[in-house]
Every structure is written in C-alpha cells, then in structure tokens.
Amino acid sequence: MLRSMYSGISGMKGFQTKLDTIGNNIANVNTYGYKKGRVTFQDTMSQTMSAAQGAIAGVRGGINPAQVGLGSQVGSVDTVHEQGNRQTTNRPLDLALEGDGMFVLAEGIPGSPINETSTNVDLSQVNVSFTRAGNFYLDDSGAIVNGDGKYLIGESSTGQAGVITIPDDAQSFSIQTDGSVNYVDSTGNPQEAGQIRLAKFSNPGGLQKVGSNTFQNTNNAGLSTAADGTFNDINDLLVAGEDGTGKMVSGALEMSNVDLAESFTEMITAQRGFQANTRIITTSDEILQELVNLKR
Structure with a gap:
C-alpha cells in the first residue's frame, strides 16, 4: 500500500x-x-532508504542519508x-491580576475545617485549585467564594491560611492592590478582614485544566513557594505585588486571551x-x- x-x-x-x-x-x-x-x-x-556514508579520501565524497x-x-x-485584556466592571468583588500569579481556591472535603463557624483552613486537608477568573461573590456567611462556591483563600483575620469573611453588618468594604480586604463595621470604624494571597508557578503551562475556569497543580508546574509541591500553610501563599506576582485590581476582570x-x-x-x-x-x-x- x-x-x-x-x-x-x-x-x-x-x-x-x-x-x-x-x-x-x-x-x-x-x-x-x-x-x-x-x-x-x-x-x-x-524510513531510511540508504544510510549516510562518510567520505573516502581520494575515492569519493560523503553521501547523505x-x-x-x-x-x-x-x-x-x-x-x-499570556495575560488577557482587562475589563472594567466597577464591582468591588471583581478582581484582575496585573502580572503573574493565580487565585487560590479551596473546596471542603469530609472532615474539612471549612464551615460556617471557622475561617481557618488546613490546606493539606482540602481540595486546592487555582484560577485567573476573578469574579467572586459573598455566600450567606459572608465568605468570599467563586461562582461554584469554592472558597477564596488568603490570610484570614487570625493570621492563618483560611477563608476571608466580611461581617453581615459591614457598611462597606474594599480590596487593595496587595489583596488586603478592609471593611467599615457597624460603628463606622475601619477593620481588616484579611488578605487575599496568590500562588505562582515557574511553569504555568504545566497546570492541568479541570473545568470551571480552574487549574490543578501537577508535578511539572513548579510551585514557587512549596518545595514539596503542595500547599500546607500561610507560608506557601504569596502577597500580591511581591515575589514576582502581579498586583490586584479591584473592580475589573481579566478577559480571555x-x-x-x-x-x-x-x-x-x-x-x-x-x-x-x-x-x-x-x-x-x-x-x-x-x-x-x-x-x-
């Protein structure tokens, strides 16, 4: 044939x-x-029809394969x-990243510390994923989540890795370029709810798409802070604008590239x-x- x-x-x-x-x-x-x-x-x-042959001095030259x-x-x-274009929405919970880095999401599993009464998260005990889609929302307990209900992870008000929660009686809130989440309480005093942290990869192309705008870590992605390739605590999360990560822009979204x-x-x-x-x-x-x- x-x-x-x-x-x-x-x-x-x-x-x-x-x-x-x-x-x-x-x-x-x-x-x-x-x-x-x-x-x-x-x-x-x-398929090789004939192999290469070297030159024979005084007889013939070399022959290519x-x-x-x-x-x-x-x-x-x-x-x-590569980064997509930025679209302004003026919605405070819409976040765009200007530079490298990804938002860290956590989904509770049986026995997970993520619940209505605790904002701290043991990152080794939850399903962690990553995203560049910054359209976030507040759930019924005031925790910041994405459209699928996965929790946005950062440094909670207790100083540990965890869910960032805004009280129901907060008059207003804002998110700074370094990920700090501030709000005004019912008495009119400014308070800090926590700080959104990021993950950075030396080879983002090594991440695996798992749908719903999220990625999962693989052995070839190269987490910049976790030497063992897994997130465990707050030390494995990066502050926006530091260690090569991009700054956070509130009121905007990164579009498709x-x-x-x-x-x-x-x-x-x-x-x-x-x-x-x-x-x-x-x-x-x-x-x-x-x-x-x-x-x-």
Whole structure:
C-alpha cells in the first residue's frame, strides 16, 4: 500500500485535533480568565532508504542519508498563559491580576475545617485549585467564594491560611492592590478582614485544566513557594505585588486571551491543511486504481 496514503491519514488526524482546539478557543472567547490552547506538530519516524556514508579520501565524497517521511503527529497541546485584556466592571468583588500569579481556591472535603463557624483552613486537608477568573461573590456567611462556591483563600483575620469573611453588618468594604480586604463595621470604624494571597508557578503551562475556569497543580508546574509541591500553610501563599506576582485590581476582570483574528486565520490554515491531506489520499487511491487496471 502507498505510504502517502498513511501519511495523509496522519495529517488529517493532526489537523482535526488542531480544529478541535481552535473551536474550543473560539467557544471561550468571552470566558473570564480563559487561557487559549495551541497545537504543535512533529514528524514521525522516517524510513531510511540508504544510510549516510562518510567520505573516502581520494575515492569519493560523503553521501547523505536518503529517508522518506511517514507522516506527522501531534507534538503537544499547550496552554498559553499570556495575560488577557482587562475589563472594567466597577464591582468591588471583581478582581484582575496585573502580572503573574493565580487565585487560590479551596473546596471542603469530609472532615474539612471549612464551615460556617471557622475561617481557618488546613490546606493539606482540602481540595486546592487555582484560577485567573476573578469574579467572586459573598455566600450567606459572608465568605468570599467563586461562582461554584469554592472558597477564596488568603490570610484570614487570625493570621492563618483560611477563608476571608466580611461581617453581615459591614457598611462597606474594599480590596487593595496587595489583596488586603478592609471593611467599615457597624460603628463606622475601619477593620481588616484579611488578605487575599496568590500562588505562582515557574511553569504555568504545566497546570492541568479541570473545568470551571480552574487549574490543578501537577508535578511539572513548579510551585514557587512549596518545595514539596503542595500547599500546607500561610507560608506557601504569596502577597500580591511581591515575589514576582502581579498586583490586584479591584473592580475589573481579566478577559480571555483568545484573539479572534488569529483564531480564524489558524482555522483557515487548518482547514486547508486538512483538505490537502484528503487530496493526498484521493491521489493515492487513483494511483492504486491504475495499478489494479493493469490487470485488465
């Protein structure tokens, strides 16, 4: 069977993956904090027709190898963590990060210290995830949570890692660029509810997407503060604007970093590449038909 047919099939599979990735990017063009995907290709093993030969002095020069490629394959599906544009909302619980870093979220598990009466969190006993989507809300107990009810983690009012809670009788509250959460109590006195902390990764591309705008840590992400790769206490959380993290902007959200013009251009090239590979298969089929017709 012609090798070109199998090369065309491998090319079609690769461009299908690229189109799937582009489609997902376009679907999330308005998703807060979304990081676009990118597909790269690499060639497969080549069949060597003749090996390279060195030069023989006074007889002949060197000969290059003769190889026929056997198609392509998907090399990687990367997550591009460049910063998206900032959209002003003027909502105090909408937070954007200007620079590196991610918000830390925790979801309670059986036996978790996260409950209505305690704001401190043992980070080794909860499900921790990370996000760049800064649309947060207050639950019925005044704790800051995301849209799925996961708690935003920082330094609580007790000085430990935990949930930041704003009292129900607070007259107003604000969030500073370093993540400090301040509020005015019922008597008109300013109080501090805590400080939102961040996580930073040396290789954010190594994070694993788990849906709902969140990522999970992996062994290849490179947590900057936790040497063992896990969060345990407040010392594993970073202050916004320090240690290479970005500043926090209240009243704004980071939009998706998907560029529609780039996505549509990539979609056109992927479509043409897919069509070209189908043409390879069609041409190979015509050649095989000619070979079959030799018998007639």
